[in-house]
Amino acid sequence: MSRAATTPPSLLAVFAHPDDESLVSGGVLARHAAAGARTAVLTATWSPGTYRAAELADAVRALGAEPPHLLGYADDRVPDSAPGQPRWCDVPLDEAVARVVAVIRATRPEIVLTHDAYGGLTGHPDHRRTHRVTLLAAAAAGLGHLHPEAGEPWQPSAVYLATHPDTAVTDLGPLLTRARKSVLAVPHDQVSAVVDVRPWLDRKWAAILAHRSQVERERPLPGILARLPTETRHRIIGTEYYMRAVLTPASRPLPDLTP
Template sequence: MSTYPVPDRTATATRREFAEAPRQESVPPGLLAVFAHPDDEALVAGGVLAQHAAEGARTAVVTATWAPGTPRAGELADALTALGVREPLRLLGYADHRVPDSAPGRSRWCDVPVDEAVGHLVAHIREVRPEIVVTHDAYGQLTGHPDHRHTHRMTLLAVTAAALGQLYPEAGEPWQPGALYLATHPHSGAAELGELLDGVGKSVLSVPDTHVTATVDVRPWADRKWAAITAHRSEAERERALPGILARLPEETRNRIIGTEYYTRVTFAPGTPGGLRRLTV
């Protein structure tokens, strides 16, 4: 069986104390975001990440594709700095479904065996010990990218497996996040962005409004979110990529689009911390 070493970034005692100590109400819950590509973190959850980081919560991001040393990995580092995320890069280093050169010699993320993919994510969950995990929804956001959908499935499995000590025992001590939040777009909130994507030939996949359990006003962090999006320079220069589409919009329109984030909550441990309620409007 493959091993999934847990990076020794924090002393074991500190991790244990964080898990066992009562969380002060003034401190937001720790958050781990798992996304497919560099730029997903900024586009999909940049506001929530910025607020959690600004308020002192441990905030980390796992990115499934693109290898360390590639240009987009460097852009991701700049984006996380713009969001205030102090954790080091957590790159799984697999290849983008459509860009083999994103990780020369590595498998495409969509082709990675389930046990391998889930094991890596379990290791990060157990190391960070977040109360909240955030990832793509089942559609893979508006465009339904295969890597987004695969990340959704693998994260759902990993959040379940991370709590079970006899699964992936080499990946660290068990940890149960309180909730998984699926970043999504409701029908009512996707119209403007959907028109822009439709204009460049991309699909638009949104969910019924009743599926949304947290609507988050991130306008106070819009500047940080936009700085993180534009840190992905190679995407901002592309005509059909969402950062490039947003960059061509008037500032008022752009801020309106990026100023709200939507999530569907999946609860794993009833009664445990794990709510975005402090952020919800």
């Protein structure tokens, strides 16, 4: 990293659904939390009090992060995820951005993590919506004249987009195809950070298993992973990949996710 190991950059992970945080960024979150960095998770969908919100709280605890923040909107494909609330994809853009700005200003992260522009391997519409909203919110959070009701301005230094390069889907790609899911990988040369998270695999896997409702089913990724041989599963989840979006002037050093 570009700083002393005793002061790692603080993180806010902004993802669409409970389990996204564990599947694509659980290792980085566990590593930063273990090193003493403030580590927070914001999830766009599922209301507090629902079973998946409870699973999310258990997962985040396993990673060592602080209790999760939930926006409480409905999953695009599960209306009962947030009774009486609009689907995340239908929320007015300004409202969505303002709510994420408020959490950024409250948690004051140096690095924000979120989905890539494709919405990850499966391209879920909630993932793509979260990507767009998070990039706008990360830029707006540092501008005091925007959303003044959301707290004092705070400018993260960078956004890292969780992604999967085409060189790293040999094991997972066919499994997703058989489950009738998309495989939207990016060219490897677009990846900015390759993070070996094997030292934190116990925490990452415990967090994935905390999403019990997804592990019990065959099509969701936690369920697919749970049915694999341990060696194959470790190969799939032992490395995390990110693309970096720069938000600060070039004169400022950029925080790095890699050692």
